[in-house]
Amino acid sequence: MTDLQDLYQELILDHGRRPRNFRRLQDANRTAEGYNPLCGDKVKIFVQMDGDVVKDISFEGSGCAISTASASIMTETLKGKTRAEAEALFETFHDLVTGQKAKLDASDLGKLEVFSGVSEFPIRVKCATLSWHTLRSALNGNGEPVSTE
Amino acid sequence: MKATSEVLADRAADAVSFDVQAIREDFPILRQEVHGKPLIYLDNAATSQKPASVLEATTRYYSSDNSNIHRGVHVLSQRATEQYEEARVKSQRFINAAGSEEIIFTRGTTEAINLVANSFGRSRVAAGDEVLITTMEHHSNIVPWQILCEEKGARLRVAPINDEGELILEEFEKLLNERTRIVSLVHISNALGTINPLRRVIESAHRVGAAVMVDGAQAAPHTRINVQELDCDFYAFSGHKVYGPTGIGVLYGKARLLDAMPPYQGGGDMISSVTFEKTTYNTLPYKFEAGTPNIAGTIGLGAAIDYVNQLGLEKMAAHEHELLTYGAELLTGIPGLRLIGTAKEKAAVLSFVLEGVHPHDVGTILDREGIAIRTGHHCTMPLMDRFGIPATSRASLAFYNTKEEIDVLVAGIHKVKEVFSA
Numbered sequence: 001m002t003d004l005q006d007l008y009q010e011l012i013l014d015h016g017r018r019p020r021n022f023r024r025l026q027d028a029n030r031t032a033e034g035y036n037p038l039c040g041d042k043v044k045i046f047v048q049m050d051g052d053v054v055k056d057i058s059f060e061g062s063g064c065a066i067s068t069a070s071a072s073i074m075t076e077t078l079k080g081k082t083r084a085e086a087e088a089l090f091e092t093f094h095d096l097v098t099g100q101k102a103k104l105d106a107s108d109l110g111k112l113e114v115f116s117g118v119s120e121f122p123i124r125v126k127c128a129t130l131s132w133h134t135l136r137s138a139l140n141g142n143g144e145p146v147s148t149e
Numbered sequence: 150m151k152a153t154s155e156v157l158a159d160r161a162a163d164a165v166s167f168d169v170q171a172i173r174e175d176f177p178i179l180r181q182e183v184h185g186k187p188l189i190y191l192d193n194a195a196t197s198q199k200p201a202s203v204l205e206a207t208t209r210y211y212s213s214d215n216s217n218i219h220r221g222v223h224v225l226s227q228r229a230t231e232q233y234e235e236a237r238v239k240s241q242r243f244i245n246a247a248g249s250e251e252i253i254f255t256r257g258t259t260e261a262i263n264l265v266a267n268s269f270g271r272s273r274v275a276a277g278d279e280v281l282i283t284t285m286e287h288h289s290n291i292v293p294w295q296i297l298c299e300e301k302g303a304r305l306r307v308a309p310i311n312d313e314g315e316l317i318l319e320e321f322e323k324l325l326n327e328r329t330r331i332v333s334l335v336h337i338s339n340a341l342g343t344i345n346p347l348r349r350v351i352e353s354a355h356r357v358g359a360a361v362m363v364d365g366a367q368a369a370p371h372t373r374i375n376v377q378e379l380d381c382d383f384y385a386f387s388g389h390k391v392y393g394p395t396g397i398g399v400l401y402g403k404a405r406l407l408d409a410m411p412p413y414q415g416g417g418d419m420i421s422s423v424t425f426e427k428t429t430y431n432t433l434p435y436k437f438e439a440g441t442p443n444i445a446g447t448i449g450l451g452a453a454i455d456y457v458n459q460l461g462l463e464k465m466a467a468h469e470h471e472l473l474t475y476g477a478e479l480l481t482g483i484p485g486l487r488l489i490g491t492a493k494e495k496a497a498v499l500s501f502v503l504e505g506v507h508p509h510d511v512g513t514i515l516d517r518e519g520i521a522i523r524t525g526h527h528c529t530m531p532l533m534d535r536f537g538i539p540a541t542s543r544a545s546l547a548f549y550n551t552k553e554e555i556d557v558l559v560a561g562i563h564k565v566k567e568v569f570s571a
Contacts (some may be wrong), residue, residue, distance in 0.1 A: 004517050008510075008568050017505070039509045040526045040539040062539050064507035065569070121513060 006117030007124070008065065011073075016065030021058040021075035028058075034134030034146040036126055041067045045134045054078045054086060059131060066115075066124050071131035073111050083139055090132045097128045167468045172460070173549050175200040186519030189554045194339050194367055194498055194545030195523050196389045199453070203393055206452035207445045217441055219418055233444055236451030237434070240399050243454045244365075244374040244384060250433040251407065253400040254442055258366040259289040261385030261400035262333070264437065265362050266293035268410040269383070269402075270331060273360070276302035279328045281359070283308045283316055283345075284535050285338045288528040290364045294333060303330075310535065314341035314490040322353050329359040336368035336384075340527040340543065341490025342473075342498030344372070347379050355380070360406065366390055370547070371469060371496045373462055376401050388446060393453030397446030400437070407433050414439040465548035469497040472546045476555045483562055489541050497546035500527075503562065506569045508542040514568055515542075518561040 025046035034043045041063035048056040057078050059071045078086050093112050095101075099119030118128045133146045173179050176198045181188050190198060210232065216225035218233050234249075241249045255261045270293075274280065280294045284307055298305045306329075308321035316334075325332070332354040337344050351361045362383040368374060369386035376384050383406075388397035402410075412419055412430055416439030421429045430436045457465070476499050480486055485504035503511055512524035523543045526533045533539060544558055 004514060004568065007513070013569060038525060040530070040533065041509075042539070064509035066510070068507075124509075124513065127509065 003117065003120045007121055009114045009117065011111065011114045012065060012069040015069035015072040019059075019068050019072035021072065022060065023058050024060055025056055025058040027056065030138040030141060032134050032138035032146060034061075034130045034137070036063070036067070036130050037147060038126065039064065041127065041130055043067065043071055043131050043134055045071070045131060045138050047135070047138050049083075049139075052082050052084075054081050054083070057135075063130070064127055066118065066127040067130050070115065070128045073114070074131050074135065077110060077112060078135075086135070086139065090136065093132060094129060097125050167464055167548075169468070169549065169551050175202070175456075176549055177201055177204070179549065183519040183521070184517050189518075189520045189550075189557055191544040191546065191550065191554070191558060192521045192523050193370070193547040193550075194390070194527075194543065196395065197370055197392050197547055198549070199392055199394065199449075200456050202456050203449050203452045207394060207449040210445050210448045215445075218444055219435075229444055232448045232451065233442070236447045236454075239451045239454045243369075243458075244376050244386075244399075244401055245378070246376050246401050248404055251401055251404050253402065253407070253434045253437040254447055255385070255398045255400050256396055256443070257387040257389070257398035258364055258385045259398075261383075261398055262290055262362065262364060263293045264400055264413045265333075265383050265385075265402070266297045268413045268437075269360065269406065270294070270297045271301070272409075272411060274298070274301045274303045274330045277328060278303045278330045279306050279326070280304070281306045281308060281321075281324055281329050281332045281354075283321070283334050284310045285314065285316070285341060285343060285529065285532050286333075286335055287339055287364065287366070288530070290333055290335060290362075291531070294331070304328075307531075308334075310343075310532075313492050314338065314343045315492045315494075316343070316345055316350070318346065318349065321350065325353055325357045325359065327357055329354070329357050331362060332359050333362040333364070335364045335366075336374075337365075337371060337496045338490065338529075338532075339367050339498070339545075340500055340529045340532055340541065341492065342495040342500070342545075343490060343492040344368075344494040344496055346494070347381065351380055367496065367498075370457075371466055373466075382406055388450040388453060391450075391453055392456060394443075394446040394449040397443045397450045399450075404433060407437070412436055412439070416440045418442075460548070468548050469546050469550075472550055472552065472555060473497045473499070475552050476544065476546070476558070479555060479559045480562070483559065483566075485566070486562065489536055489538070499544040499546070500541040501543075502538055502541055503565065506565055508540040510569070511542045511562070511565050514565045515558070515561045518557065518564065520558055520561050522558075 027048045028046035030047040043061035046058045057075045097118040137146045178198050214228040216229050218230040237249045237252045240252045306324050354361045360382040363381045365384050365386040370391040384401040389395040419431050419436050419439040421431045487502050489500045508524035525540045
């Protein structure tokens with residue numbers, strides 16, 4: 001049961017049940033949709049960029065506890081961050097959930113660290129990273145729908 | 150809930166007619182632990198497990214008879230050809246086709262449907278014509294027809310289902326008209342377990358002159374198929390869902406239709422003579438079997454059919470039905486759980502949603518209990534939309550499953566609820 005408890009930490013369950021920033025952002029100037037055909041998870045990310053800074057960010061969609069909590073905590077974390085900081089966080093987050101501890105600099109992860117248990121469940125990595133991939137597409141501005149497959 | 154004594158009596162009666170524990174010995178894969186718990190395999194609608202006799206048949210072919218078929222004069226080729234063609238006759242008898250030339254070996258149900266859409270469909274469907282399917286189709290019985298309709302300027306129509314997951318026959322019949330060229334539908338739904346009333350559907354379709362293709366992927370392992378009695382024009386099933394190997398399937402077609410159809414793929418074995426000016430095609434069934442086929446898989450399918458015949462499909466189905474009734478009753482008793490697919494005529498599929506928990510999370514937690522189920526849209530996204538859900542958790546049963554395993558599933562679902570405080 002230990003690895004299950006590591007995966008479904010209280011913070012993840014909480015954000016999965018009551019996602020933050022779960023709404024359409026009227027003033028968004030960047031959006032993208034992400035999709036996981038394997039399980040049917042869908043997410044739409046809305047970003048309002050002010051110059052190089054994420055002024056506001058929100059999401060809509062449906063998914064499992066891991067993907068919903070990941071999107072929720074991502075939006076909380078990224079408010080006020082620059083684009084470069086967001087990119088760097090994604091890199092670190094990706095190393096965390098794929099278990100690449102050697103490369104990991106967890107110092108800046110904050111709440112995102114609750115996703116460390118995902119590395120024991122390789123099949124769930126896509127759930128945790130869907131919103132991040134979608135964010136990247138939104139920031140790159142190509143607006144192409146993202147698919148995990 | 151039944152009283153314990155009743156449950157025990159049921160089990161005793163069960164044990165006399167159908168010795169599940171002995172049968173499980175035939176399946177080497179079931180003797181293992183997953184995450185330190187005995188494996189409970191409830192993902193049979195995705196693929197079924199293989200008895201030792203099937204594994205032995207394919208190994209025997211590779212270790213003592215391996216060679217190409219229909220072309221060598223040497224003894225190995227003769228042996229391989231014999232076994233390959235024996236499997237065709239076994240398949241013919243398995244679904245009671247009139248002749249073995251009506252049995253075309255394919256990679257599986259998907260390829261069989263694509264063959265019909267490409268060969269029969271392209272020669273029969275024109276602009277303004279219609280192809281009729283149902284809401285409960287697997288993507289493999291939607292997309293080939295979409296491609297065909299797009300190419301031909303034809304219209305793909307979809308017959309609706311009710312909240313129980315049953316085809317609404319009156320609506321289906323209203324959609325039939327003189328432009329309907331092909332009706333293609335599933336015999337047993339993979340996501341819901343619904344058994345479709347094929348006899349009536351086929352009769353109605355024939356009345357307007359439409360040909361009927363049946364996707365029998367889920368039916369072959371669970372029910373006796375009689376294509377002559379059904380009077381369907383095409384019927385397809387997959388080896389791997391009927392306890393045989395992957396990569397082998399069967400397309401049945403009425404000889405008269407297959408004869409008139411153009412080839413699907415060109416290559417070796419499907420010709421009788423080739424010059425650069427003109428090629429004459431081989432006779433049935435070889436016209437539709439271009440290239441070296443999956444010989445080992447075909448022989449394995451033959452062994453799987455032998456196994457099913459030996460055990461008795463009716464007995465297997467009766468045991469599965471008992472498990473289904475038992476499981477449906479227990480699952481329905483779990484607060485917050487809703488079964489998706491509650492048709493009166495139903496095969497051994499328990500598809501469900503759990504309030505407040507996504508199926509993917511259900512699947513991960515059950516996996517830690519050693520229980521393998523499928524979670525997701527089951528390649529039936531339009532069907533999920535019909536029920537307004539993104540996905541379900543699906544436990545699909547086979548004759549080697551037991552009531553004890555269903556008890557563990559139920560305990561596992563309670564554990565899921567505990568983790569999520571749902």
